Every structure is written in structure tokens, then in C-alpha cells.
Amino acid sequence: MSTTPRIPPDERGHAHAGTMYAHRPVLGQRFSTLYGTMWREGVVDHPTKELVRIRNARVTDCGF
């Protein structure tokens, strides 16, 4: 796995989801709305969601 970003960095030299979605702002908006609603609503409590998210990040070796 490369540690070199595969998308152009922003003006501060950082490459992240924001710089990626600058190419597709509506797509980024729709993803964020879905993701935010998943976090904000529903019967699963936030600590459980966060534990699952962190575990998923560790299993996939994702720094986020």
C-alpha cells in the first residue's frame, strides 16, 4: 500500500477526502449527508457505533 496520496493535494499540501470531493462536490455532499444521518439517528448508541468504526479502521489499517 502506498503512503503517497493518489489525489492532488490542496494549497497547504494536504490530500484528503475534501480535496477529492472538490472534484465532485454534490457527490461529497450526498455522502456526508448519508454518513451524518447514520451517526446522528437510529437506535444504536454512539459509543457502540464509534467502537465499530475504530475496529473497522484497525482491521483495514486505515489511519482515519
Next chain:
Amino acid sequence: MTDPNPTTGSWLVGADASIDRALALRPELAELWHRLDDELWTDPTMDPIVLELCRLRVAQLHRASGSGAHRTRAAVDAGLTEELVDALPSWSTDDRFDATTRAALTVAELFVMDVHAVTDEQMAAVTAALGPSALTTFTTALAVWDGICRFERVLVES
């Protein structure tokens, strides 16, 4: 915990288990999911046939029969044929799959099987073929479809 339905293998109650039925349990999420999925198909720089072939390949690798059974209208309207879909498992040796499709399918397969195995060279090839807007569409689509196929496998047809 109860056992899955012995006929359908689904963890959802009832014989008509489907991903739409699962999403219907959270209608507000279902609507947002469909709006996100719809947006994937609006990028004028992304060939809908390439995108659909990648979606179907992701479904094949996950053995997600629900996702693999339907065809996206944009791809069919653009000329996707069932002959090409039938040839999808052997895309790497089939001349009907062009260089752009091959670059995209290479990354799509590794995205599902071992995302850490995607090389800089493979990403450079798909980036050169698609351009930045379609690359964003493509990688978002892979993430979304990989997730929805896993969702389908574990909840609807385990």
C-alpha cells in the same frame, strides 16, 4: 439471537428479504442512500458501462446475488450488453474489455479482495484513464458498492 430464515438464509424476518426491504426499515437512510447512488451515475466524465461492469464485478466477488441481478439504466442506455456481462469473470483475457475498463476492473477487484495491494502504478493507470472527476466518482462507487454488497451478504443472504 434467532437463527436466519432456513429458506432464504436471511436474518430479516419474512420470505421476501431483499436489500430494499432491509433499507425500508430505515426509510430516511434508504432515501439518502438512493440519492447518493443516483449521483454516482450523473458524472459526464465517467463511462456508465465501465462503472456498471465494476459494480457487477464487485457483486460477483462478494457473491451478492441481489446486487448482481439488476442492471443500472444509465449503463443499459449507453449500450451495455448481457454478452459483455457474461464475459466479466474472464475480463483479463477477453479483448472486448478495453484499456480503460481493464484499469478500472483491476482496481475494483483489488479494492474488494485486498485494498492494500493496489499499487501506485495501478492507480496511475486508472487516474490517467478517468481523470480527477471520474476518479472521485469511481472510488466513491467502489467504497459504496463494496459496503452495500457486504451489507447484502451479511443481512439479506448469509
